Amino acid sequence: MSETDAHTERDGATDVDAVVVGAGFSGLYMLHRLREQGFDVRVFEKGDDVGGTWYWNRYPGARCDSESHIYCYSFDEEIRQEWEWSERYPEQPEILSYLQFVADRLDLRRDIAFETEVTGATYDADAATWAVETADGERVTARFFIGAMGCLSEPFRPDFDGLDDFEGDWYHTARWPDEGVDLADEHVGVVGTGSTGIQFISETGGEADHLTVFQRTPNYAVPARNRPLEDDEYEEIRANYDEIWERARDSRLGMPFEHDHYSAASLSEEEIRETLEDRWQQGGFRFLHAFEPGHVLTNAEVNAVISEFIREKLRAKVDDPETAEKLVPTDHPYGAKRPPMDYNDYYRTYNRDDVSLVDVSDDGEPIERVTADGIRTTAGEYELDVLVYATGFDAMTGALLAIDIEGRDGLTLAEKWDAGPRTYLGLMTRGFPNLFTITGPQSPSVLTNMPLSIEQHVEWIADCIAYMDEHGHDAIEPTEAAETQWVTNTNMLADNMLFSEADSWYRGDNIPGKTSVFTPFPGGLDMYRDICDRVAGDDYDGFEFDQVADAPLAGQ
Numbered sequence: 001m002s003e004t005d006a007h008t009e010r011d012g013a014t015d016v017d018a019v020v021v022g023a024g025f026s027g028l029y030m031l032h033r034l035r036e037q038g039f040d041v042r043v044f045e046k047g048d049d050v051g052g053t054w055y056w057n058r059y060p061g062a063r064c065d066s067e068s069h070i071y072c073y074s075f076d077e078e079i080r081q082e083w084e085w086s087e088r089y090p091e092q093p094e095i096l097s098y099l100q101f102v103a104d105r106l107d108l109r110r111d112i113a114f115e116t117e118v119t120g121a122t123y124d125a126d127a128a129t130w131a132v133e134t135a136d137g138e139r140v141t142a143r144f145f146i147g148a149m150g151c152l153s154e155p156f157r158p159d160f161d162g163l164d165d166f167e168g169d170w171y172h173t174a175r176w177p178d179e180g181v182d183l184a185d186e187h188v189g190v191v192g193t194g195s196t197g198i199q200f201i202s203e204t205g206g207e208a209d210h211l212t213v214f215q216r217t218p219n220y221a222v223p224a225r226n227r228p229l230e231d232d233e234y235e236e237i238r239a240n241y242d243e244i245w246e247r248a249r250d251s252r253l254g255m256p257f258e259h260d261h262y263s264a265a266s267l268s269e270e271e272i273r274e275t276l277e278d279r280w281q282q283g284g285f286r287f288l289h290a291f292e293p294g295h296v297l298t299n300a301e302v303n304a305v306i307s308e309f310i311r312e313k314l315r316a317k318v319d320d321p322e323t324a325e326k327l328v329p330t331d332h333p334y335g336a337k338r339p340p341m342d343y344n345d346y347y348r349t350y351n352r353d354d355v356s357l358v359d360v361s362d363d364g365e366p367i368e369r370v371t372a373d374g375i376r377t378t379a380g381e382y383e384l385d386v387l388v389y390a391t392g393f394d395a396m397t398g399a400l401l402a403i404d405i406e407g408r409d410g411l412t413l414a415e416k417w418d419a420g421p422r423t424y425l426g427l428m429t430r431g432f433p434n435l436f437t438i439t440g441p442q443s444p445s446v447l448t449n450m451p452l453s454i455e456q457h458v459e460w461i462a463d464c465i466a467y468m469d470e471h472g473h474d475a476i477e478p479t480e481a482a483e484t485q486w487v488t489n490t491n492m493l494a495d496n497m498l499f500s501e502a503d504s505w506y507r508g509d510n511i512p513g514k515t516s517v518f519t520p521f522p523g524g525l526d527m528y529r530d531i532c533d534r535v536a537g538d539d540y541d542g543f544e545f546d547q548v549a550d551a552p553l554a555g556q
């Protein structure tokens with residue numbers, strides 16, 4: 001039976017062929033790709049427009065750390081030739097416009113239900129279908145249930161006592177109001193100095209009457225060196241796009257940058273520092289690519305030289321030596337936490353009289369509570385009109401687990417992942433047939449340039465679904481053995497890297513009560529792609545297929 005016949009046979013048995021949750025980079029491409037294959041798809045999106053991460057994160061200074069020419073889709077030649085990025089790193093409004101442009105160009109909106117939150121999904125093993133429920137009480141059945149909600153989309157806000165008493169306004173950066181917030185003349189407090197906090201602080205320092213930063217852990221922010229993209233530069237990118245994408249796909253992080261040396265192990269400290277000096281001027285993730293990033297994250301001695309190099313650079317930017325010491329990370333090696341970028345002279349922001357830093361680590365003055373007037377630490381009270389939580393996300397698993405997902409035999413995803421996620425390839429988890437996760441836990445995802453990882457997953461899933469139809473399969477899920485092996489391999493790779501030397505959201509350490517386990521696949525996008533291709537080429541080795549009596553295709 002042809003793919004189209006199989007598809008037609010199924011019409012009417014379920015409301016749609018696939019339900020996709022989320023209309024960001026992942027959901028939009030998944031919708032397009034499946035529609036191209038003749039499937040009927042419904043996308044549910046909580047926001048009132050497309051964009052995902054770039055719809056929600058509208059805080060001042062929001063910008064992407066991947067360079068714009070590779071922070072986009074590669075699959076459509078017309079789109080990539082027609083769209084033109086204005087700066088080296090794209091700002092949130094520009095990325096949002098890009099995704100709106102793509103949605104319009106591919107006529108995607110007609111299959112997206114906006115302002116619709118998916119609350120539950122239950123697998124019917126007899127029919128090999130999912131019943132998906134929304135907060136409005138709508139119930140939609142589908143053969144495939146596809147999570148495309150992004151890895152950093154479930155905001156985390158620490159539960160400080162007393163927030164209800166606060167007489168000012170408070171915001172989470174990931175839910176920043178569209179109309180903005182007028183911070184002029186206000187005493188603003190911001191909790192958090194991750195990628196988001198650093199962008200927010202350097203953008204708003206000087207705008208508020210006073211900005212107080214509550215920092216628990218400092219970070220290594222390397223200068224991004226943003227600038228407008230010149231016309232001739234852009235022409236060159238366009239002319240060489242195929243080669244650029246090829247290099248990016250064939251790299252660990254999904255970025256097309258060359259290394260000066262693969263390894264620094266045989267270089268003297270002076271030679272390493274010379275290389276770093278040049279890379280410091282190039283800025284952004286090109287700094288991390290001075291050497292192969294996997295090498296930087298496995299060789300403790302080399303990493304120590306790099307970390308110290310950055311510390312010296314950071315100290316030199318801050319006038320007050322005491323403040324400088326607070327801003328310089330010594331608790332973890334560079335790269336063990338996601339390294340932020342500095343777009344706006346972040347460290348020099350602290351040289352301003354209207355910006356102050358409060359160390360709320362255990363060695364400083366931890367936050368005790370929010371009061372009517374501001375924040376009280378163990379050392380005193382800070383008066384605030386506006387309190388900003390730049391406190392991150394329940395990463396990688398939070399958005400999936402926010403949905404009440406029930407698989408085969410009544411097993412819930414929350415139960416199955418209680419001690420950490422268990423997946424095969426980060427694409428599927430046993431006991432939840434026909435549930436795919438785009439950039440799911442234990443795939444390279446957040447360790448890479450996301451659009452590239454997203455495209456790879458979308459294409460793999462779409463090909464897998466086509467294969468199922470060609471072969472008359474109703475259901476797919478990983479075998480127990482393949483899943484166990486994948487979890488073990490992922491953990492083993494992470495254990496051999498420096499990631500364990502930091503408390504980080506990579507491991508879920510930022511969420512009280514969450515099991516600490518390294519969640520992304522750290523072996524690199526290049527290796528991962530090869531594994532996925534081999535699995536697919538080998539008739540989906542490690543997966544098992546099922547034919548189900550009540551399924552629309554039974555007996556075909």
Ligand code: NAP
Binds near residue numbers: 066192505510
């Ligand atoms: P994050 O990296 O998790 O940072 C959260 C911050 O809040 C940390 O400084 C954390 O301190 C602090 N915090 C959390 N709970 C706290 C508490 N109870 N008391 C005091 N401080 C507390 O979150 P994020 O900055 O939103 O970034 C998350 C990820 O999103 C990034 O790593 C990146 O992958 C992505 N992102 C990317 C960009 C970009 O591309 N430009 C921009 C923003 C975000 P500790 O470190 O001590 O936990």
